[in-house]
Structures are given as structure tokens and as C-alpha cells.
Amino acid sequence: MAKYEQIADALRAGIRAGRLLPGERLPAEDKLAVRYRTSVPTLQRALSELVAEGLIDKRHGVGTFVRTPRRRIERNNDRHQWEKDRVRRPKAERLRTGSTEHDTGLEVTDLAFHAEYRDATADEDLASVFGIPVGTRLLERIYRTNCRAEDAPFALVHSYLVHDVVAANPDLLDAANEPWPGGTQNQLYTIGIELDRVTERITARPPTVEEADRLGLKKGVSVILLRKICTDTGGRVVEVSDVTLAADRTELVYTTPLKRW
Amino acid sequence: MAKYEQIADALRAGIRAGRLLPGERLPAEDKLAVRYRTSVPTLQRALSELVAEGLIDKRHGVGTFVRTPRRRIERNNDRHQWEKDRVRRPKAERLRTGSTEHDTGLEVTDLAFHAEYRDATADEDLASVFGIPVGTRLLERIYRTNCRAEDAPFALVHSYLVHDVVAANPDLLDAANEPWPGGTQNQLYTIGIELDRVTERITARPPTVEEADRLGLKKGVSVILLRKICTDTGGRVVEVSDVTLAADRTELVYTTPLKRW
DNA sequence: GAGTGGTCTAGACCACTGT
DNA sequence: CAGTGGTCTAGACCACTCC
Structure with a gap:
């Protein structure tokens, strides 16, 4: 499995298990890249998977957050x-x-x-x-x-x-x-x-x-x-x-x- | 606007206008990168937008194709x-x-x-x-x-x-x-x-x-x-x-x- | 084997946000 | 201003498909 997929899986699991709560901020991309021993673009690729799944939101200049479900x-x-x-x-x-x-x-x-x-x-x-x-x-x-x-x-x-x-x-x-x-x-x-x-x-x-x-x-x-x-x-x-x-x-x-x- | 967005727009417009028909194959990524005077990763980013929108399909080792709508x-x-x-x-x-x-x-x-x-x-x-x-x-x-x-x-x-x-x-x-x-x-x-x-x-x-x-x-x-x-x-x-x-x-x-x- | 897309790197520079 | 994400590069190497 690709490295970016493994990272995405790890983060997804964290969100699903409630280790990362809705609204919570993820570490900065460069920190995560170090933690997962990869380059920033590869880490970004992992995050972009989660964005496409609607699990996280990225806010330019602010950070990356676990998405909070909206009221329907x-x-x-x-x-x-x-x-x-x-x-x-x-x-x-x-x-x-x-x-x-x-x-x-x-x-x-x-x-x-x-x-x-x-x-x-x-x-x-x-x-x-x-x-x-x-x-x-x-x-x-x-x-x-x-x-x-x-x-x-x-x-x-x-x-x-x-x-x-x-x-x-x-x-x-x-x-x-x-x-x-x-x-x-x-x-x-x-x-x-x-x-x-x-x-x-x-x-x-x-x-x-x-x-x-x-x-x-x-x-x-x-x-x-x-x-x-x-x-x-x-x-x-x-x-x-x-x-x-x-x-x-x-x-x-x-x-x-x-x-x- | 970002270069990858401009490229995505251009390709999307081609699909919507029918210049690119469903099932039709797009030029290879390296050819498209040359045509749009950009690097392959940037071109890929453009294509990945269209993939996320459901407009195209990429088939590894084969090519990139305009998606054909499925029968519902x-x-x-x-x-x-x-x-x-x-x-x-x-x-x-x-x-x-x-x-x-x-x-x-x-x-x-x-x-x-x-x-x-x-x-x-x-x-x-x-x-x-x-x-x-x-x-x-x-x-x-x-x-x-x-x-x-x-x-x-x-x-x-x-x-x-x-x-x-x-x-x-x-x-x-x-x-x-x-x-x-x-x-x-x-x-x-x-x-x-x-x-x-x-x-x-x-x-x-x-x-x-x-x-x-x-x-x-x-x-x-x-x-x-x-x-x-x-x-x-x-x-x-x-x-x-x-x-x-x-x-x-x-x-x-x-x-x-x-x-x- | 030729051609295609898939992955990854290391780093540069830009743009946005909040203090 | 420091810290964050956004964009882009040039190239390497891998994996898959089809002839």
C-alpha cells in the first residue's frame, strides 16, 4: 500500500476511534511529515484523501481540523x-x-x-x-x-x-x-x-x-x-x-x- | 487562479462543450504537461480535480478517459x-x-x-x-x-x-x-x-x-x-x-x- | 518493450491568518 | 511576524497494460 494511503488510514482510524474529536486541530503539516517520516507533499496527499471524504477541513493559514457534522x-x-x-x-x-x-x-x-x-x-x-x-x-x-x-x-x-x-x-x-x-x-x-x-x-x-x-x-x-x-x-x-x-x-x-x- | 485550476477549467470546458466525448481518451499526462507548459505533478493535480468531480477516469497503464454516465x-x-x-x-x-x-x-x-x-x-x-x-x-x-x-x-x-x-x-x-x-x-x-x-x-x-x-x-x-x-x-x-x-x-x-x- | 499512470522526493516560494 | 497551508518544480523510479 502507498505511504500516503497508510498515513490516511492512520489518521482516519484516529478520527473514527474518537482519538481526534470533531473540531480538533491536527498538528501542522510539517510536523506530521516528520512524524510519519515522509515529505510534505506526500503528507498533503494523505490529508487530501481525508478532505475528499469529508472527514477534515483545511483552513489556509490556520490549520487542519476534524470536520464537525452539520445539522440537517x-x-x-x-x-x-x-x-x-x-x-x-x-x-x-x-x-x-x-x-x-x-x-x-x-x-x-x-x-x-x-x-x-x-x-x-x-x-x-x-x-x-x-x-x-x-x-x-x-x-x-x-x-x-x-x-x-x-x-x-x-x-x-x-x-x-x-x-x-x-x-x-x-x-x-x-x-x-x-x-x-x-x-x-x-x-x-x-x-x-x-x-x-x-x-x-x-x-x-x-x-x-x-x-x-x-x-x-x-x-x-x-x-x-x-x-x-x-x-x-x-x-x-x-x-x-x-x-x-x-x-x-x-x-x-x-x-x-x-x-x- | 492557480495553474492547476486553469488547466482543470480548460479540460472541464472541453468535456462540457462536447469537444471531448464520453469514453474518449485524453492525451498522456506528459503530453498534456507540455501542452499546458507545466510539470507532470501539476498537470496531475488538474486531472485529480476532474476525477474528484466524476468527470474522468484514470486507468493505470492505459490512459485517462472521459467518464461515460452509468445507467441508473x-x-x-x-x-x-x-x-x-x-x-x-x-x-x-x-x-x-x-x-x-x-x-x-x-x-x-x-x-x-x-x-x-x-x-x-x-x-x-x-x-x-x-x-x-x-x-x-x-x-x-x-x-x-x-x-x-x-x-x-x-x-x-x-x-x-x-x-x-x-x-x-x-x-x-x-x-x-x-x-x-x-x-x-x-x-x-x-x-x-x-x-x-x-x-x-x-x-x-x-x-x-x-x-x-x-x-x-x-x-x-x-x-x-x-x-x-x-x-x-x-x-x-x-x-x-x-x-x-x-x-x-x-x-x-x-x-x-x-x-x- | 514502449507507453501509460502512480508514487515520492527535497526544496522553493507564495498566500493567508492571527497576534 | 511567526506559523500555517497552497502551489509548483524537475526529476526519479515503480507498476500496470498491451502489443
Whole structure:
């Protein structure tokens, strides 16, 4: 086995066994290099393995630390029914909370919100999900949700609607109306659409550089990709959202009820 | 910006723009080092960034290649109802398929299966999920599911049952009875347990070395961690499963039906 | 054996952080 | 300013794959 792997193993074992505690600082690289009788670049290679695994963080000019696990925010699938129930409530009530607060238990005032609307056209992928021709005009909405206490958003959302469908209510075409009290389901309600079901497709991978940047991800953190597909009571796909989530801050929860015997 | 980052950016841009196609081989490292007027270690550093992002694969003695995306297997949450419906079917029918086939569209004969039973005790985590005292005796069952055509399993499963509950049917304590026709829900049925709902908690992270090893993961592939919690009609948690999935081969699909207005 | 990536060195110099 | 990590070099030698 390579020397850098042996060193990585030794340090990893120390972390797992609790000999190195979360938040604890490791000795400086040159000290570790001496201890393990190797050169600094080789020792750095060992550390970079642990960084990629998400076990340690390096802070330039400061030191290397055992990573502290982050608190995860739950995103529960009962949010969809909750959102639907809320759609026909009085506006004052809808104003009070959004579904992010429902999920996170945070207050409205803890959250910052940003929305941007764009004209787009359906590529092959979106066209097949919506069941529309490639090139169909879409409304693309880009959201970010921030926790005010934190620097980085915990979700990046690209939501797509068929432009000609939502144009029935011009208010829906204007980003200035965001955040819309009651969310997307309420927006759809204003044009007579009722949702029948929400399908979510989930996968994960390492972040791209852009994602790492925008979500403020350290090395060794994955992203969860969630595609949410909303189907109305007529069986038509009315909204598709691509959500990028920081995996170290998110836990998705799905409850599947079963019919009784 | 660091030189290795510039080189990584240039190569990444080439891959994204399709100038470098999936499966295509990159020039040798020494050639690339010359092209980018840098040393081999620096060029390697650039490549290692792309490896960590899952964009390229290095094959020792062969070359460096643009990674080809893998086909993902869907794991749909209707599997739970499907499994429940099957529980009370005749054994001959239950024998024919398992839920993995239901998900993947593969035949029984394409799948290899391994199960191992162990005695275990509830740690704090499991105890709180089951709602039992720490130290309670559990039956731990370890499964792997392989596609015969492939070398590596696509799922590692650790399933936990309360020992004294399942001991009512001694057949359930013996790994030799695996694979059990009709799966866990049928096993529970033999001791009078009917499931009411299945809750799944999902997150993701880079694999540990052991996980990468057992799932045959290349660098730059994440794992999805899924904890499945089965609750019976009495509101008691009867099974907890921790599933580790290769994120490049898996897509989880959840459909949440909504009540009509 | 030719060509590829894998590992390692010893040292230089830079950039950042906190005192 | 001292101490930390970040980058880069030029080259050596090893290990693997394929012809």
C-alpha cells in the first residue's frame, strides 16, 4: 500500500476511534511529515484523501481540523399536502408561512429569498417530461433560499412552467410578485389548476464547481439532485422543478402509506 | 487562479462543450504537461480535480478517459405497496419475483443475492428509532444485491428487527431460509404483523473507503444513504433498514398523492 | 518493450491568518 | 511576524497494460 494511503488510514482510524474529536486541530503539516517520516507533499496527499471524504477541513493559514457534522434540515413529503391544503386559505394566513418554514421549523424572518424569472424553451429532456414539443416556450424561475444566519443558500431551484399555460394570469409572469403567498400551488390555483400528485426523482453526485460555489460547499460534500414533477388532476405535467441541495445540510423524508388488508 | 485550476477549467470546458466525448481518451499526462507548459505533478493535480468531480477516469497503464454516465436503476416507492399486496399471494407466485426485480426490470436469474444473519444489540440510534431500551437484543441481517452481469453489488443493506418479536417464528432467525419468498413483509406476516407505512430518510455523502470497495465505486461517485423505517398497524416500528446505494447507478422515485379538493 | 499512470522526493516560494 | 497551508518544480523510479 502507498505511504500516503497508510498515513490516511492512520489518521482516519484516529478520527473514527474518537482519538481526534470533531473540531480538533491536527498538528501542522510539517510536523506530521516528520512524524510519519515522509515529505510534505506526500503528507498533503494523505490529508487530501481525508478532505475528499469529508472527514477534515483545511483552513489556509490556520490549520487542519476534524470536520464537525452539520445539522440537517428535513424536507418531508407531507409538505406537498400541507401546501395544497393551504392554497384556498385566506391570504392573510398564507402570508404567514411558506413551505420552507414548514420543513425547517425556522421562522419567516429567518429566511431570505431570491427569485428571478426568465424566458426559456423546452430542451429534449424537459419536453419529454412535460409531454410537449421541443422548443415550446417555458417560464423558467430561479430561486434561492437562504437562512439569514448563514452565508450560503441551502437550495438552488430551477422551476419550469409552460408559458402559455400560466400566461392566463399575467401576475404569474412577473418576478416582482414573489414571494407569492401560498407558493406555486396557489399560483396554479389562480389559473384553475389543481394538483393530483407530486413525483420526485432523486440522485446524488459530487458538486460541480459552480454548485460548490453557490451553495458554499466544502470539499467532500455531495449534492442531492431532486427533480419534482407536479401533475394536475387531468394527468398533465404542469410544473417541473430541479432542486440542488447541499447533502450535508439536508435529509429528505418520504412516508409511503400502505392500504390495509 | 492557480495553474492547476486553469488547466482543470480548460479540460472541464472541453468535456462540457462536447469537444471531448464520453469514453474518449485524453492525451498522456506528459503530453498534456507540455501542452499546458507545466510539470507532470501539476498537470496531475488538474486531472485529480476532474476525477474528484466524476468527470474522468484514470486507468493505470492505459490512459485517462472521459467518464461515460452509468445507467441508473429506479427504486420506486410503489414497491412497498406492491410488496404488501404480494404478501398474501400463493407461495408459487411469490417465488417468481422479488422487489428488486420489480424496481429494476431485471429477471430473477439476473440477480445474485447474499444474506447473513447476526446477533446485535440496539445502540442509542437504533433504540430511539425503535422506541426500545438501549441494549435490546436485535436480529441484524446483512444483504447484498448483485447484478450477475456486474462485478459489484448496487446495494448494501443492514436490516434490523427486534429479536424477541421475530423469535415467534424460528424460521425467521435462520439465514438459510433466505431469500425468503415474498420478502420481509411476508416474514412479518408469519408472525401476525401488518405494515401501516414505510418512512424513508435520505441523505448522501462521499463513500467511505469500505463502501467504495464493496460497491466498486470509482472516485467521484457519491453514495446515497437510505434509512427505511417500517411501522405496523399498531404504530410500532418493526423494521429498520440502512441501505447504501451507489449514486451513479440509482435513482429514487417517490410519488406523493394529494387529496382532491 | 514502449507507453501509460502512480508514487515520492527535497526544496522553493507564495498566500493567508492571527497576534 | 511567526506559523500555517497552497502551489509548483524537475526529476526519479515503480507498476500496470498491451502489443
